[in-house]
Amino acid sequence: MRTRIKICGITCAEDARAAAQAGCDAIGLVFYDRSPRAIDAARALTVARAVPPFVTRVGLFMDADAEQVRQVMAHVPLDVLQFHGSEPPDYCESFGCTYLKAVPMAGPETPDAFMGRYVGAQGFLLDSHGAGQAGGTGQAFDWGRWPTGIQRSLVLAGGLHPDNVAEAVRQTRPWAVDVSSGVESSPGVKDARRMIRFISEVRRVDREQTPTDA
Numbered sequence: 001m002r003t004r005i006k007i008c009g010i011t012c013a014e015d016a017r018a019a020a021q022a023g024c025d026a027i028g029l030v031f032y033d034r035s036p037r038a039i040d041a042a043r044a045l046t047v048a049r050a051v052p053p054f055v056t057r058v059g060l061f062m063d064a065d066a067e068q069v070r071q072v073m074a075h076v077p078l079d080v081l082q083f084h085g086s087e088p089p090d091y092c093e094s095f096g097c098t099y100l101k102a103v104p105m106a107g108p109e110t111p112d113a114f115m116g117r118y119v120g121a122q123g124f125l126l127d128s129h130g131a132g133q134a135g136g137t138g139q140a141f142d143w144g145r146w147p148t149g150i151q152r153s154l155v156l157a158g159g160l161h162p163d164n165v166a167e168a169v170r171q172t173r174p175w176a177v178d179v180s181s182g183v184e185s186s187p188g189v190k191d192a193r194r195m196i197r198f199i200s201e202v203r204r205v206d207r208e209q210t211p212t213d214a
């Protein structure tokens, strides 16, 4: 299987083009004021327009007012919404847009109980944060806690970088991986060489797992 790759926290058109050139499947735009990767709608529009066709644009929100989400959606062409806070299912579903829900792996609920509440989510992003805490911290969770036997698309996030992503994918076999700080030179600034190395590590594991013709 080809593991999908999202590079989150893109803050400028140049980094968006570099991420696409490196071969990512999706980029993330962070609409959360307290993040060092926060972006406003005007800048996000410039970034979104720099993304070539067939690369998905994900808008990340954390406990935002519904009105803020609607305003961003009206200005910026987003393909998917990602909710990283304590947003309830009816809120997530109210925008009529495909969405991912972040699962707090340091939260009180088991991942499968948590996911059971979001029937409308297209997928779940498992990150190392606690309930109500932000992501993008560079912290990994114990991949041994990865849920198995779940018929939903799961995205592995949290503390991934070019030197650990191969092992992470081998252990968990996620639908996709998501990285932010692990491919940066400083908070909010992506490093093209790290993005290339991250993606080539994922592809290396994909090839190991692809059966060859006899």
Ligand SMILES: O=C(O)c1ccccc1N[C@@H]1O[C@H](COP(=O)(O)O)[C@@H](O)[C@H]1O
Binding pocket: 008, 009, 028, 030, 032, 035, 036, 037, 060, 062, 084, 127, 134, 135, 136, 137, 138, 139, 157, 158, 159, 160, 178, 179, 180, 181, 182
């Ligand atoms: O990236 C951020 O600044 C951020 C802020 C608030 C909520 C989520 C955020 N990012 C998400 O967290 C994961 C993990 O980040 P990292 O790779 O450990 O730095 C990232 O993939 C984003 O989806």
